[in-house]
Amino acid sequence: MIEINNLHKSYKMGANSLHVLKGLNFSIKEGELVAIMGSSGSGKSTLLNILGMLDEADSGEYTLDGVPIKNLNETKAAKYRNKFLGFIFQSFNLINYKSAMENVALPLYYQKVPRKQREEKAIKYLSQVGLKEWAHHLPNELSGGQKQRVAIARAMAAEPKVLLADEPTGALDSKTSYEVMDLIQKINDDGNTILVVTHEEDIAHMCKRIVHLKDGVIVEDKKVDQVRASQYV
Amino acid sequence: MFSRDIWKEIFETIQKNKLRTFLSGFTVALGILIFVVLFGFGNGLINTFNEFFSNDATNVFMVFRGRTTMPYKGYKANRTVEFDNSDLEDVEKNFPLFLEYLSPRITRQDTVSYKNESNSYSNWGVGPAHQYAEMNIIMKGRYINVMDIKNKTKNAVIGRLVEQDLFGSKNAVGKYIDVGGSSFKVIGVFQDDGGDNEERNIFVPYTTMQLIEKNTDKIDAMVIGFKPEIGYAGAMAFEKSLDKFIREKKYIHPQDRNGIFIRNVADQLRQNQQFARVLQIIVGFVAFGTIIAGIIGISNIMVFVVKERTKELGIRKALGATPKSVIGTILLESVFITTVSGFIGMLLGVGILSSMGERLEDFFITNPYIDMPMAIIATVVLIIFGGIAGYVPARRAARIKPIVALRDE
Numbered sequence: 252m253i254e255i256n257n258l259h260k261s262y263k264m265g266a267n268s269l270h271v272l273k274g275l276n277f278s279i280k281e282g283e284l285v286a287i288m289g290s291s292g293s294g295k296s297t298l299l300n301i302l303g304m305l306d307e308a309d310s311g312e313y314t315l316d317g318v319p320i321k322n323l324n325e326t327k328a329a330k331y332r333n334k335f336l337g338f339i340f341q342s343f344n345l346i347n348y349k350s351a352m353e354n355v356a357l358p359l360y361y362q363k364v365p366r367k368q369r370e371e372k373a374i375k376y377l378s379q380v381g382l383k384e385w386a387h388h389l390p391n392e393l394s395g396g397q398k399q400r401v402a403i404a405r406a407m408a409a410e411p412k413v414l415l416a417d418e419p420t421g422a423l424d425s426k427t428s429y430e431v432m433d434l435i436q437k438i439n440d441d442g443n444t445i446l447v448v449t450h451e452e453d454i455a456h457m458c459k460r461i462v463h464l465k466d467g468v469i470v471e472d473k474k475v476d477q478v479r480a481s482q483y484v
Numbered sequence: 485m486f487s488r489d490i491w492k493e494i495f496e497t498i499q500k501n502k503l504r505t506f507l508s509g510f511t512v513a514l515g516i517l518i519f520v521v522l523f524g525f526g527n528g529l530i531n532t533f534n535e536f537f538s539n540d541a542t543n544v545f546m547v548f549r550g551r552t553t554m555p556y557k558g559y560k561a562n563r564t565v566e567f568d569n570s571d572l573e574d575v576e577k578n579f580p581l582f583l584e585y586l587s588p589r590i591t592r593q594d595t596v597s598y599k600n601e602s603n604s605y606s607n608w609g610v611g612p613a614h615q616y617a618e619m620n621i622i623m624k625g626r627y628i629n630v631m632d633i634k635n636k637t638k639n640a641v642i643g644r645l646v647e648q649d650l651f652g653s654k655n656a657v658g659k660y661i662d663v664g665g666s667s668f669k670v671i672g673v674f675q676d677d678g679g680d681n682e683e684r685n686i687f688v689p690y691t692t693m694q695l696i697e698k699n700t701d702k703i704d705a706m707v708i709g710f711k712p713e714i715g716y717a718g719a720m721a722f723e724k725s726l727d728k729f730i731r732e733k734k735y736i737h738p739q740d741r742n743g744i745f746i747r748n749v750a751d752q753l754r755q756n757q758q759f760a761r762v763l764q765i766i767v768g769f770v771a772f773g774t775i776i777a778g779i780i781g782i783s784n785i786m787v788f789v790v791k792e793r794t795k796e797l798g799i800r801k802a803l804g805a806t807p808k809s810v811i812g813t814i815l816l817e818s819v820f821i822t823t824v825s826g827f828i829g830m831l832l833g834v835g836i837l838s839s840m841g842e843r844l845e846d847f848f849i850t851n852p853y854i855d856m857p858m859a860i861i862a863t864v865v866l867i868i869f870g871g872i873a874g875y876v877p878a879r880r881a882a883r884i885k886p887i888v889a890l891r892d893e
């Protein structure tokens with residue numbers, strides 16, 4: 252599903268250049284649930300943003316679902332993001348003047364799904380994350396966990412090939428974190444490929460594979476026995 | 485780009501961001517409103533100017549007499565210049581090529597009464613030609629004619645409002661009124677576009693007035709109509725030789741500005757039209773400035789709006805919004821708001837102008853108006869520039885990498 256080969260990325264700040272990703276290689280198959288770990292500043296978000304086409308690598312190859320991602324213009328990148336990818340951010344990134352349902356329906360708007368179908372689908376995914384009753388509430392009327400569940404529903408709504416989650420539990424307490432992880436595990440059970448950036452060990456062990464980043468290189472890549480989050484909920 | 489779905493999305497955004505909508509809408513509406521009102525007032529000023537002069541014939545000189553300020557040919561200064569009937573004859577004899585008509589004018593203020601009603605009016609002794617100079621329109625009866633002058637009849641022509649004051653709704657023609665102690669028969673009623681004052685005038689044969697005033701032959705002023713075909717240059721030449729002729733006859737120094745005075749209506753009209761044009765340019769300038777200010781205002785607001793929405797646009801891009809759709813959303817929203825509020829402002833302005841009507845006449849603003857094409861052009865210009873003003877920051881926002889936009893707080 253995801254193939255990266257010798258991926259490099261540096262940030263230029265004035266005369267200085269900060270080499271963040273120093274030649275990463277890995278591949279992720281369909282249906283995997285991968286945790287990307289590492290200390291702060293190790294380049295986890297940078298990697299995820301490149302995988303999400305929100306940012307570009309300096310060099311190296313990236314293939315998503317057999318499509319080489321290279322020299323994309325913004326319009327094409329937008330189409331790919333819309334078709335292939337769902338995002339879950341640490342800070343939720345919901346649009347604050349849109350209701351939960353409207354937020355979930357937004358990726359479908361860009362897929363040109365008719366309004367009626369959009370709303371039906373949004374409600375369907377909101378009920379999957381247990382927020383059907385909150386469909387018409389604005390984000391600021393929801394708790395952090397609820398917001399993240401709306402964001403997950405939104406990422407799911409477009410039915411993407413890959414879900415990218417950057418510290419989805421970073422802003423949540425542990426109980427709510429487990430609820431969110433439970434949801435992510437269930438989505439993965441349905442066959443979706445998911446990448447989760449985290450620096451929490453317990454969250455990482457709820458995935459099936461852990462990739463460890465340090466100073467811009469992969470220092471460890473191992474399969475783990477998945478801990479089910481449902482036992483804590 | 486113009487599907488129903490896009491509009492629905494835009495309406496929702498507008499509805500849910502009321503302050504933003506209000507701010508940009510208000511700026512545009514206010515800009516257009518001020519433009520329309522200013523422009524209308526400018527037109528009102530010009531109307532006032534034109535009205536001062538349009539109600540009298542423009543091919544007319546008025547020759548007034550004064551008091552000399554310079555000694556000349558043995559005459560001392562400070563001598564009152566007098567006109568009499570022989571001056572009329574001389575002018576008529578010497579300027580046949582230029583002259584179309586000629587009337588003397590003797591101006592008096594008299595108490596005029598009919599039965600119990602009585603009032604003070606301007607009472608002028610004139611000849612038949614005076615009607616053309618004043619452009620009086622006879623509503624009923626007739627004006628003073630040659631026979632009145634010859635026979636020194638005690639006939640009077642009265643203004644519409646004089647009839648209204650003294651006779652109410654009754655017909656004045658044929659009735660006898662008392663004018664400064666003498667009885668006159670009303671032979672006609674006239675109206676005049678020059679406003680109320682001009683319709684509170686009465687006219688009597690100048691010969692009659694001279695007879696009553698101890699049979700003098702003095703007159704106060706000469707009203708001289710020249711042939712329109714002589715044109716502006718001809719009129720100026722006529723004025724010059726007329727001035728010279730009278731000065732010679734009355735022994736007035738050629739440089740004495742106070743001995744006689746010729747009021748050239750055509751020349752004054754021309755000067756005033758020039759003044760009105762300058763006024764129009766100034767008002768146009770100010771109004772243009774308002775539109776520019778409006779454009780700058782809307783540009784600033786658009787920059788602010790796009791800045792405020794950077795993060796939202798980043799989210800939309802992460803979810804699959806193309807640069808085109810980002811620009812489209814911002815642009816359509818801004819054009820929609822400017823269009824609606826622009827036309828609201830325009831209609832408000834037009835409404836204010838038409839509700840003003842005559843209320844501002846004291847400030848020399850008569851019947852302020854703006855022609856619709858002008859108002860619409862100004863509004864459309866503001867909309868177009870509002871669109872351009874929105875396009876520039878929208879394009880910039882569309883180019884920002886989503887990751888940068890998302891980081892924006």
Ligand SMILES: Nc1ncnc2c1ncn2[C@@H]1O[C@H](COP(=O)(O)OP(=O)(O)OP(=O)(O)O)[C@@H](O)[C@H]1O
Nearest residue numbers: 262264269271290291292293294295296297298450
């Ligand atoms: N836009 C940027 N410009 C310059 N430097 C950047 C930029 N974004 C990230 N960096 C730097 O790149 C390095 C990696 O950042 P990154 O956000 O990928 O780290 P991370 O592993 O996600 O850390 P954390 O756990 O704190 O989120 C950091 O040293 C950071 O300061």
Ligand SMILES: [Mg+2]
Nearest residue numbers: 295296297417
């Ligand atoms: Mg990070």
